[in-house]
Each structure stands twice: as C-alpha cells, then as structure tokens.
Amino acid sequence: MPCIAPEGNRRPGLTTRARVRTASPILDGMALTRDDVLHIARLARIALSDDEVERFRAQLSGILDHFAALAAVDTDGVEPTAHPLPLANVMREDVIEPSLPRDDVLANAPLTEDGYIRVRAVLE
Structure with a gap:
C-alpha cells in the first residue's frame, strides 16, 4: 500500500507495507476490509458511497501502517516520559489581595x- 503522507513528509523505510509487516508482528495483517469500513461508518452513523468506502479503507489502512511502524520501533532502555522537557508551574501564588469596592x-x-x-x- 502506498503512503498517504505528502511527498515531503515521507520517511524512507517506514512507509512500505512490506517493511511494516516484517518489523511488527503486533499489527501484522491490520489492513481494513470493506466490511470494516462499513461497520465503522455504521457506528459513526454516516452514509458512505462506494467510492468513499474504498478511499477511507485505503486511508485508514495507511494510518494503521503508521501505527505498525511505531510499534516496530525498539524502545528497550528508553525511559517512559509524559513530557520531554521539564515543566515548572508559572502561576502565581494564590494570595488574597484588595479588590474594587463593591x-x-x-x-x-x-x-x-x-x-x-x-x-x-x-437563553429563553
């Protein structure tokens, strides 16, 4: 399956289905079928034409390929983090101060x- 990312956003080695399938047994075989797309459309309560079903099948399969590429990345020894940079609270202390007279x-x-x-x- 070809990559659906714009030409400038493609990363070599991560966009081909063959590379993903061999690198990630977790998401192997995750290409969506026409029935999968119709089921998702029913859950979302949207009607799709035959052309839209095929177009979304290809696009959603491409998205799953990207997840497979992420799953294939070796993260052994990488410490989990919620944010890559240290954060500090920039809010001031909650102090009662004089306000306008009532x-x-x-x-x-x-x-x-x-x-x-x-x-x-x-509202009425």
Missing part, C-alpha cells in the same frame, strides 16, 4: 438588583 462596581454596572449585577437573559 459600591463602585455596582455604580458602574448598567443594571443592578438587590446588591448584584443583573445581566439580561441569554
């Missing part, structure tokens, strides 16, 4: 009611 806020509001700012209904 009377000033209510005086500037277009509508008030019982000491609160009244807003017009958004």
Whole structure:
C-alpha cells in the first residue's frame, strides 16, 4: 500500500507495507476490509458511497501502517516520559489581595438588583 503522507513528509523505510509487516508482528495483517469500513461508518452513523468506502479503507489502512511502524520501533532502555522537557508551574501564588469596592462596581454596572449585577437573559 502506498503512503498517504505528502511527498515531503515521507520517511524512507517506514512507509512500505512490506517493511511494516516484517518489523511488527503486533499489527501484522491490520489492513481494513470493506466490511470494516462499513461497520465503522455504521457506528459513526454516516452514509458512505462506494467510492468513499474504498478511499477511507485505503486511508485508514495507511494510518494503521503508521501505527505498525511505531510499534516496530525498539524502545528497550528508553525511559517512559509524559513530557520531554521539564515543566515548572508559572502561576502565581494564590494570595488574597484588595479588590474594587463593591459600591463602585455596582455604580458602574448598567443594571443592578438587590446588591448584584443583573445581566439580561441569554437563553429563553
């Protein structure tokens, strides 16, 4: 199956079905059939033409090939990580600080009611 990635995004050795099949027994034989695509379409509640079924079968099979290529990568000795770079919390400390006086806020509001700012209904 040809790679569906644009020409500039293809990686040599990772896009051919033969390479993936020999490198990854985990996802071997994962090409989708017409029935698989129709089943997925039924689950998604979408109708597909015959041309669309074939086009999506090819595209989804290509996506599975990419997963097979990832599964074929040797990750022995690679420590699992959630993020490749160290992160620091950039939020400030939660400290109570003085705010605007309530009377000033209510005086500037277009509508008030019982000491609160009244807003017009958004939903009917």
